[in-house]
Amino acid sequence: MPKIADIEDTPNPNAKKFVLREPLTWGISHSYETTEQAQGDTLASALFAIAHVTNVFYVDRWLTVTQDGQTDWDKLMRDIAVPVRAAPAAAEQSAAAVFSARTSVADLSAEDQQRLDDIELVLDREIRPYLQSDGGDLHVLSLAGNQLVVHYQGACGTCPSAISGTLQGIQSRLRTLEPDLEVIAA
Template identity: 50%
Template sequence: MPKIKEIERTPNPDAMRFVLDEPLTNGVTKSFENPSEAEEDELANALFSIDHVLNVYYVDKYVTVTQDGQAVWSELLRKLAPPIREAKAQLDATEDDEVHATKEVQESDDPRLVQINEMLDDQVRPYLLADGGGLKILGLEGNRLKVHYQGACGTCPTATSGTLYAIESMVKRIDPEIEVVSV
């Protein structure tokens, strides 16, 4: 059973990140956007059973929970802590093949997508993870790159403005014609 070492605010006022003493996963990212996605995951399912939980995202020693903005954090944290403390480590868990990019993106022969995904892995995803979230590439249609924010980033006001513009300016170094759209 992992102990909660710290509870940290994220840039998203509706998300909190729990820092654990022991890892839940061995580098495997788990992202759940609704209760039906979480049915097979014991921790995410338990967290979604708590009123106001919108999103559960976890990897290694970090669990991020996003709420709907209707709960008082001090009360909600008391409800979230027990299932997190009782969570069993999933050190043999396998990564969802599509957690960072859809199959279509992974199987694409477009060299721009390969470069973009590598750039995101190196320069963007580590920083989003530090803020309790992640980023998934959904596809490139013409010159429109569709991305989806995960975890705390999913409903964060700065994700759809500052962060998105920063990503777009990095992507424009690969192809100046690409427009990045968050969906």
């Protein structure tokens, strides 16, 4: 059962990042924006059952919970701790299982797949570590022509700076690969 090692603030005042001693997953992220999306995930469903919880995101040894801004964090954190402590730690998973669980963009030409691979490499090395340190992440939804559509997860999903400044920073960095690339948050 995961124990909470630390609770960190994020740039989003409505989100907290819970750092855990044991992993909940091995490289597979879980992101839920509604109770309906969380059906079938015991931990996420238990967290959404807590009043004011609006978003749940977890991967490996951390969990980010976002609230609606209508309650005190001290009380909410105590309520969140109960299902987190009851959740099972991740079972060992093979690298193949983790790889197959990653959602990829389908139906790309060989050239566009290479473009996406290059973009994902930059995201993995230079962008995601910063987003993850703040309790969030991003997922690529599509690459069509010069448009890359991404979806923010966790604390980044409702953070005002993610939609403006962070998105511009990501676009600026990716434009060093492709000068005409437009990054859109969905």
